[in-house]
Amino acid sequence: MKRVAVAAVGVVSSLGVGAEANLAGIREGRQGAVTLDWLAPAGLGCSTVAQVPSEVVDLPGYPDDRKVALLAAAIEEALAGYPPDGPPERRGIFLGTGLSSVTPREIEEDVSPHVRGERVDRALAMGDLSRDRVAPWRHLPERATAWGAARIGARGPVGTTFSACAAGAEAIAAGARAVARGEADWVIAGGYDAMIHPLGMASFDVLGVLSHQGCRPFDRRRDGFLLGEGAAVLVLVPEDRCPHPLAWILGAGSSLDASGITAPHPEGVGAESAMRRALRDAGLRPEQVDWVHAHGTATQVGDAVEAGAISRVFGAGVPVSSLKGAFGHTLAAAGAVESAATVLALRAGLIPGTAMCEEPDDFGINVLRATTASAPKIALSNSFGFGGQNTSVIFAAGE
């Protein structure tokens, strides 16, 4: 892929609102976890989450839709960093999002009143909803994309993806390709998600993937992730429009595990394929990569599978870290939030450490625990999702 300039970043996460706050958190190796008072009495197995630390104001027209509010904040920061220019037909937007599109309010107002015994009375539900024409449209992801397109004045290529936890990375790869092939000159690409509510917490808790002690990627004591929330977008433009960008996107690769929907391929063949394809797309050899920003969810199986794939592609030496100890798992936004973090770290000359990892498991890879100022030039960021979708994106430091 022809390289694409990352001209600006907008990011909201548990480390804070904005690039500056997030970079400061990364430098400090901070964990953005909080225990929520209102979750504790809810009796859920886990009440510690990685929540955005400031008040989140609803976007007008999107009541109780926290994820869209986060997206709007990220887009506004990116717009301030590199405002759109050129004709609307040459501007595009690519966003990834997830299940949180069903908001607590919808559950409360649209579903719960129609529960009769142990089933949902569909006829009753349909009848009620037909009188409230707002409800069906409230959760549609394309509505947020259309809002974003209107906000940036885009009439160019548009895309909305749901690829579970690979969605944000997939959207960034799609946006970069649209710029690289000359279909657009100014693209917003990223992802957003927010599931910190009892329904979201319960959904993951019953799967046994939430940690009760803190998210410890690649640690011997890892027992899952903290639920995070966030949004991040990158402004992507052709090289000639921004010769001195924050960073470059050099390539991307995607793959399917082809092994089922609930667990990664046991040998990580899909993860390995995505990384190798990204390297090929970027025209790089493995030894040219200075940092692997791992998906690193801190689940027993997930980390072991990813470590094996990294080891086969890169060997044992390349520094590997995961920022889920800092951000929690921001789900469909993870690929975008972590891509933004990759850009900020490369810009600052840092390889972030793996917050909360105290005793790395014996995976045969070089898990970096503390942040180092080693001026990395090239980083590969991994995002893997339920359903076996894998995406890797390669970034280079700006000049």
Next chain:
Amino acid sequence: MRAVQITAWASIATAEEREAFNPRRDLPNRKHLKLMTPSVRLGVAAIGKALAARQGWEDVPAERRGLFVGTTPGTGEGGDLAPALEAAVGADGAVDLERFGREGEALVPPLWLVRGLSNNILGFASAYWDLRGVNGNRTEGRVSGLGALVDGYWAVAEGRADLVIAGGADALAEAEAILGHPAGDGAAFVVLEPGAGPLRVQRAGVRLRAEGCATLAEPDLGAADGPVRLVRQLASGARSLRVEVCDPMGLTGFIELAGPDAARA
């Protein structure tokens, strides 16, 4: 940039096709049926039919076989959550989300979340037919299926895959009352490969229309709308055609086939 052509197609959309569809017989593993929502069943079966229509697809290496799907988010079964929600209703009859966490969590089926993922068509189909290549899952309402075709087109054109299955699936029949207009269930997929044959793809894209969406197609097949229309035209013998689908949000997807004369030129 490589020329891209359609080499096979299949749908489960007409009344006859839906009547003939038997999930227990037509899907590779009946044990998975309980994990599949209606749109997932339709989508996976239509992918199988499209591959069956492209003889010799197995000769393309698994790593070079891509899959792009257009779906609707939140396709899980609300009924799965009914017991947990019932337990969350307080004395005043209102739902208490904290009570939901306290009383309801134990009643949430462990695979509720997984069953509701809108990329499950990708997950099941990739496993059944060993599709390991590039992929994507578009969720942008009625434009979703055409969005998947757009992504599949570029994947073949840019040399990232040698065979791509792309299309969409949806199940909206039960949502007619919400939508306020006729709606149905359906799925359609096409096989895209390099080549400049008579079914060459000329252009494809998704855009936000400045003027909004004038008319909506009926019956509304949601994410499957565009692919179903395309397959109907292909089945009728059309070779030079344009399919355009507009979503209420103003998004518009389109695909154009050049026809045999343009291919020769």
